[in-house]
Amino acid sequence: MAKARIVIDRELCKECHLCIQACKKSLIFATIDLNSKGYHPVVCKDNEECTGCTLCAISCPEMAIEVYRER
């Protein structure tokens, strides 16, 4: 049962990759998909390892990432 997960709004992502840099567990990665603005949005591995540390969300200039955590 995952302790936490993130939701990335692909339309807000501008592929700056700061979230990829921030994630200590390398759970976020680039894709070759395109959003409507012409950026390649990043995606998060669907997994059990996310701790909900929010470092990715804090680093994201666009607030494209929302973080959910088990209480």
Place this chain on the structure above:
Amino acid sequence: MKKVFSRPKSLKSTPFHYCAGCGHSIIHRVICEVIDEMGIRGITIGVPPAGCAVVAYNYFDVDMLEAPHGRGCAVATGIKRTLPDRVVFSYQGDGDLAAIGTAETFHAANRGENITVLFINNAVYGMTGGQMAPTTLLGMTSTTTPPGRNAVLDGHPVRMSEILANLEGATYIERVAVNSAPNILRAKRAVKKAFQYQMKGGGFNMIEVLSQCPTNWKMNTVDACRWVDEVMSKTFPIGVIKDTGRGHKDAD
């Protein structure tokens, strides 16, 4: 599961027009998080600059008054003297604050005007396409210093935080960066302290934010963030420049 990170309420939901990785986007959010946490949205009035953030009123859900280029500190002075119990901040870039607006910034600090200045330093003129700024580093290329900034021809980069710290009226000045999560969190604490000081009548305070500008630095965002640490902060050291603690009794 509980949502533990989302957009602050005092930040409008308009997607940012800023470039990918721009420091403006991050510091806008940080300021709004502080406004939310302090519950001061209703009494905050901001003064946006001429620069990339000229349309800051599209993002900050607080009352805002546009200032002519460089005059943010004078306009903020007029507002704060008229409504002393509001939280008044000026948000300015390096050209706005340290070139055309040098006198207004210096004298607002010297008079100890009880305002908070957010000084967004990206070492270049962003909106107009990358010309030299007062804070452009030696050797740094720009569209008006194609071979790189030369001390003899173009002068040295200006450290406004250190200069203003010499004035008695300036009571709290800190330089922060937004190029990594720890730095962003530090920046948020500094902004909160600045607003708390203002609310206690603490005099002029300024937070200088080293802001990555991938577009005009001609780097990708990750490299630009690294450049802030490896190069920019050597000329503009991060940390508290001055803190007299005046008005700080309950400041964080």
Place this chain on the structure above:
Amino acid sequence: MSDKVLIQGNWAIGEAAIRAGCRFYAGYPITPQNELTEYMAENMRRVEGGTFIQAESEIAAVNMVLGASAAGARAMTSSSSPGISLKQEGISALAADELPAVIVNMMRGGPGLGNILPSQGDYFQATRGGGHGDYRTIVLAPASAQELADLTMDAFDLADIYCNPVMILGDGMTGQMMEPVSFGKPRPRRYNEKYVLKGAGEGKSKFVRALILDALRMEEHNWKLVRKYKVIEQNEVRFETYKTGNARLVIIAYGIAARIAKGAINRLRDSGGMKVGLIRPITLWPFPAQIIRDTAERIDRFLVFEMSTGQMIEDVKLALGGRGHVSFYGRPGGVVPTPAELAKAIVQEYQR
């Protein structure tokens, strides 16, 4: 017992402003208006909620006024010619933002650093911008200390009613003259609270700005201002006519020049029986074109007298549209002609 006081023109402006409810003043020392700045320094501090700031420059002062006005204060700044040049961007911003403010210019010799003597060389600057963009500033031209007081109080009202900057275009002489003045009663402020930026409270946030990137929306804003200016042109023209009833030649002059003209006219009427009159514009914008046109129906000789090389004369010629005969007498640079000297010039014109 009347409350008439013998008071210097510059002080009369300050006292009138405070009585009108001005609660924010920012200024910078420049001769010949320093007495006004000093009066505000002394007296603004005594008024509850009053703010006086000696700003670091005329530019800073007008920008402080911008902030104070948006925050809801009746705000004023003052200077003299070179300092008014510095304020132009700020005045353009006030007009674009539709913010009320009063700007006082006690004109001095120019151009450039000029001198500290009275002149009327800033007519173009006041009525044609002098800042960038399509806007107008209401311009009032007092000719006495009493009018400095009255028009200053009116200026704040006009600024509020029309959400526009208003300029008092005085000169170094009227500022220095000591004359008896009775101060009028202030009128209640007619300014919509909804324009004031004081924090969003529980409601929607507002912003005040002049940047409109979309061309069509910028155009619409410009036409909106024009519609406002048309209303001002219809309602706010002020002028005085003096002995034009049976005149064969009419002087057109404003401010201190009009005082001199009256002196000249009286001499000529008393001594030689020459029938000369005066039209004295009190608003320079909106310019009293209609009274000049009406007068031209029966009188065809005009002499424009300015303490400059000739600026208002262009508006006179525009008003007349080619009718009548317009001549000019001017002394720029701070020279103040005597009524006798002006009378001589009038005689030459009259006898042509």
